[in-house]
Amino acid sequence: MLRDLGYSCWSENAKSKGERPMIGEVRQDEIVQQAIRNLFVGSVPERALELSSLWNDLNLLFQLLPDNSKDGRLIMDAGSYRYIRFNHRVVRSFWIGAFVAWEGYRALAESPDFPRVDLTQFQELLATFEANLQNDLSDEASLPAGIPEPGTLPDINKDPQGRAASELSTIAVAWALLHEVRHIRHQREGTSASVDGDTREARHREEFSCDEFATRFILEKMQHYSEDKGDDLVLVRRKRETAIYFALFALTLLAKDSWSVSDSHPSVQDRIDAVCRLMGEDRDETAQAVAWAAFASLRELWPSAPIIAVCERCA
Numbered sequence: 001m002l003r004d005l006g007y008s009c010w011s012e013n014a015k016s017k018g019e020r021p022m023i024g025e026v027r028q029d030e031i032v033q034q035a036i037r038n039l040f041v042g043s044v045p046e047r048a049l050e051l052s053s054l055w056n057d058l059n060l061l062f063q064l065l066p067d068n069s070k071d072g073r074l075i076m077d078a079g080s081y082r083y084i085r086f087n088h089r090v091v092r093s094f095w096i097g098a099f100v101a102w103e104g105y106r107a108l109a110e111s112p113d114f115p116r117v118d119l120t121q122f123q124e125l126l127a128t129f130e131a132n133l134q135n136d137l138s139d140e141a142s143l144p145a146g147i148p149e150p151g152t153l154p155d156i157n158k159d160p161q162g163r164a165a166s167e168l169s170t171i172a173v174a175w176a177l178l179h180e181v182r183h184i185r186h187q188r189e190g191t192s193a194s195v196d197g198d199t200r201e202a203r204h205r206e207e208f209s210c211d212e213f214a215t216r217f218i219l220e221k222m223q224h225y226s227e228d229k230g231d232d233l234v235l236v237r238r239k240r241e242t243a244i245y246f247a248l249f250a251l252t253l254l255a256k257d258s259w260s261v262s263d264s265h266p267s268v269q270d271r272i273d274a275v276c277r278l279m280g281e282d283r284d285e286t287a288q289a290v291a292w293a294a295f296a297s298l299r300e301l302w303p304s305a306p307i308i309a310v311c312e313r314c315a
Contacts, residue, residue, distance in 0.1 A: 027064040043174035046225040078183035089138040095150040097250030098169035100125045104297030171243035178214035204266045238284045245291035269306040
């Protein structure tokens with residue numbers, strides 16, 4: 001899945017010569033398409049048939065751009081009625097972001113005294129996240145010990161926390177790309193913001209709609225997965241809700257110092273609160289506690305960062 005979306009999926013000939021993808025080079029071949037299909041089906045297997053139908057109906061084409069594209073350093077967007085563009089840097093950001101979130105939770109959960117919580121490792125992982133954004137090539141620096149390369153799932157017996165963060169990251173990337181799929185559907189339906197006057201309010205409505213689609217797609221039919229696989233529905237819900245929180249955490253890191261409302265997007269806090277409401281008052285308390293701890297740790301370093309509110313506020 002994610003391993004197929006990095007430098008490793010560029011041509012073997014180029015790699016053998018030590019070359020990197022050139023500016024403007026775009027990958028949209030079957031390797032990229034299959035990697036995204038695998039990502040989606042691996043995240044929400046109970047919706048495999050719907051995903052196939054959705055893909056065909058919208059004639060989706062995913063385009064993988066290099067990290068040093070002329071179109072920007074962070075690319076994840078949708079347009080022209082079928083194209084969803086992204087680059088390895090943004091995939092790597094969601095991957096690292098999940099490990100940052102998990103460390104924020106771990107540090108707080110294992111600390112005997114919150115005011116004296118040791119966030120040293122959390123800060124180091126946060127620095128790794130920021131280096132991923134600043135380096136010319138997102139993978140030019142090795143990831144620190146404890147974070148495998150994207151798509152690598154650690155042995156659950158040897159590294160259960162690393163395995164948890166890896167699986168949560170995978171679903172978080174799926175959430176982000178499903179958000180973009182809804183943009184394409186809006187274009188196909190004639191309900192995109194550009195048709196609705198292209199006002200600030202219309203653009204914000206569309207962003208909320210895309211967050212809702214991604215969230216519901218991951219959560220709505222998880223009971224089918226639970227029944228088919230014999231897995232405890234409570235645990236399935238916990239995992240998927242935590243993954244969505246981690247997607248929002250990565251979004252918060254990517255939007256550093258730009259969390260307020262803009263002409264194109266609602267505030268990050270408003271988006272988080274809206275997703276909380278979608279999960280409902282009965283959302284999993286453990287998933288909420290994990291997410292709250294991750295965001296609380298972040299607030300220790302970035303005091304104005306968004307938060308995960310308690311259920312009463314989100315209700």
